[in-house]
Amino acid sequence: MTALAALIRRDIRIALRVGGGALIGVLFFLTVVVLMPFAIGPDLALLTRLGPAILWLGALLASLLTLDRMFAADHEDGSLDLIVMSRTPLEFTCAAKALAHWLAAGVPLIIATPVLGLLLNLDVAATLTVALTLLVGTPALTFTGMIGAALAVTLHRGGLLLAVLVLPLSIPILIFGVAASEAAISGPLAFGTPFSILCALTLVSFVIGPFAAAASLRQGLD
Amino acid sequence: MRLLGRAVRCVRGGREVFSGLDFEVFSGGTLAVTGPNGSGKTTLLRIIAGLLAPAAGSIGLEGGGDELTLPDQAHYLGHRDAMKPALTVLENLSFWRDFLGGGAYDARECLAAVELDHAIHLPAAYLSAGQRRRLSIARLLVTRRPIWLLDEPTSALDTAGQALSMRLMSEHLARGGLIIAATHAPLGVPAQELRIGGAS
Numbered sequence: 001m002t003a004l005a006a007l008i009r010r011d012i013r014i015a016l017r018v019g020g021g022a023l024i025g026v027l028f029f030l031t032v033v034v035l036m037p038f039a040i041g042p043d044l045a046l047l048t049r050l051g052p053a054i055l056w057l058g059a060l061l062a063s064l065l066t067l068d069r070m071f072a073a074d075h076e077d078g079s080l081d082l083i084v085m086s087r088t089p090l091e092f093t094c095a096a097k098a099l100a101h102w103l104a105a106g107v108p109l110i111i112a113t114p115v116l117g118l119l120l121n122l123d124v125a126a127t128l129t130v131a132l133t134l135l136v137g138t139p140a141l142t143f144t145g146m147i148g149a150a151l152a153v154t155l156h157r158g159g160l161l162l163a164v165l166v167l168p169l170s171i172p173i174l175i176f177g178v179a180a181s182e183a184a185i186s187g188p189l190a191f192g193t194p195f196s197i198l199c200a201l202t203l204v205s206f207v208i209g210p211f212a213a214a215a216s217l218r219q220g221l222d
Numbered sequence: 223m224r225l226l227g228r229a230v231r232c233v234r235g236g237r238e239v240f241s242g243l244d245f246e247v248f249s250g251g252t253l254a255v256t257g258p259n260g261s262g263k264t265t266l267l268r269i270i271a272g273l274l275a276p277a278a279g280s281i282g283l284e285g286g287g288d289e290l291t292l293p294d295q296a297h298y299l300g301h302r303d304a305m306k307p308a309l310t311v312l313e314n315l316s317f318w319r320d321f322l323g324g325g326a327y328d329a330r331e332c333l334a335a336v337e338l339d340h341a342i343h344l345p346a347a348y349l350s351a352g353q354r355r356r357l358s359i360a361r362l363l364v365t366r367r368p369i370w371l372l373d374e375p376t377s378a379l380d381t382a383g384q385a386l387s388m389r390l391m392s393e394h395l396a397r398g399g400l401i402i403a404a405t406h407a408p409l410g411v412p413a414q415e416l417r418i419g420g421a422s
Contacts, residue, residue, distance in 0.1 A: 006320030010309070017308040078302025081273055085293040087323060221273050 004096040011097060014073075015104035019064035022104040025177050029062040030110050033116040043067045044121045051112050051120035052181035058116075059109045059134055060170055063141045066105045067166065068159040070149040071217065072096060080153070084221060090214040098146045098209060106138040122185075126156075129184040129191075133198060137177040140202040143209030144169040150213035173201050223285040223368060224247040225270075225292070225400060230279035232265055236359055240282045240418050243279070249368070252391070252401040252413035261419030263404035264301070270402060273288070283369075296369040298370040303358045307347030311338060314346050315360055322365040331364045335384065351378040359387060362394075370394060372403040 016020040036054050037047060062077030074080040085154055109132055117127030148165035179187075179194035226257040229243035239262035247253045255263045268274045270281055270320065272293035283292045304312045335337050341349065346404040349357065355378045362370060370391075376384045388410035391401055395411060404411055 003321045003323060010306070010313075010317045013313070014306055014308050039403050059341070074300070077305040077306065079306075081268075081271070081298060081302075082304050082322070082374060083316070084273060085271055085298060086321060086322075087290070087294045089375075111416060214370050 006125045021036040025062040025066045025105045026108045029058045032058040034041050047121045051122045053178050056178050064071040067145040067149050068162045071153040075153050082137050090119035091210045095211040098142050102139045102142040110134050130181045133177045133180045140173045140205040143205035147212045150216040227281045230276045233277040247400045250395050251400045254413040255404045257418035281354050297367045298371045300373050305346045312342045318361050319364040330371045332360045336360045368399045370401045391403045
């Protein structure tokens with residue numbers, strides 16, 4: 001446990017330092033959402049209707065932006081060799097790295113959501129609902145994205161490949177995240193159904209993500 | 223403790239790098255792996271470290287810890303130093319101590335042992351190549367493991383640094399450790415030589 005705690009502490013510390021990924025994700029999220037009302041125009045009803053989808057899309061792209069450094073940075077400086085060699089099972093290590101990535105890059109997105117909801121003409125309840133779905137859904141984005149990050153680790157400039165690999169896996173999360181938000185705001189559907197499926201997707205990703213990532217890291221070492 | 227390699231063969235990218243390598247190292251012994259550039263010295267170390275699988279042959283450890291595999295008991299010092307530029311020297315070393323499960327040894331004392339104690343709070347990005355090498359060597363001290371796999375341990379080190387690494391290796395051997403080092407320069411400790419390739 002000390003090993004995993006040390007790893008999480010280190011990754012968060014690096015993310016928060018200059019050049020780390022934590023701020024880049026939030027700034028990107030901010031940019032996408034702030035520009036959206038200018039592109040769509042001053043139709044308040046339309047903004048409200050699109051709001052949850054825009055916030056979810058922004059969060060998805062922002063988390064993709066920082067995912068490719070998750071293992072690539074460790075691979076470049078040789079840390080990954082030592083991590084693979086260590087006594088800690090690689091599956092746990094992968095889960096710890098994903099958790100650290102989510103804490104450093106995912107949580108700031110959720111914190112920024114209430115502020116950005118204002119720009120999209122969402123009321124307080126709607127904004128909090130979107131923030132709740134993001135709180136449940138963004139871990140799934142990180143844990144499935146980790147699989148792509150592990151597959152692309154040995155490729156230089158693997159960022160584009162990562163996006164191609166990860167986006168299909170993220171689509172169900174996006175669908176049910178937005179569906180749950182819209183159900184709570186306007187829709188005739190019950191909030192519980194899509195939200196439960198979103199929770200289930202997150203739990204599945206917790207199980208599959210670390211194992212798949214660990215397997216591809218073991219294969220990919222050169 | 224005895225580390226044993228039998229008929230180790232390695233194929234990389236469809237090309238045979240080496241084959242039929244036999245070696246045997248006992249506690250307190252050193253194996254110096256030599257050979258021209260590209261002959262597979264680093265590859266052999268990575269195979270021993272469990273990072274690559276040999277195409278044929280086997281590598282075994284006798285008389286080590288009961289539950290521990292060979293990579294669990296080995297330190298690997300590669301070309302890349304595994305240090306994060308954004309973290310300070312002390313943070314980097316403390317992380318590896320906690321992650322590799324040492325705990326008992328003080329990171330500051332190990333930095334003093336490699337004469338880096340003046341740079342403890344400096345981000346690793348500002349270190350010179352030789353200082354980074356010293357920091358990597360401190361990682362070998364902060365957690366004790368019986369097997370050291372060293373890839374060019376003295377590269378980028380000044381003469382004082384080379385003397386230092388020689389002393390640390392001798393101390394490690396005296397404690398009953400064993401060393402396998404890929405090297406071009408003499409290690410400065412008594413060693414048996416394993417020459418790969420370059421026969422022609």
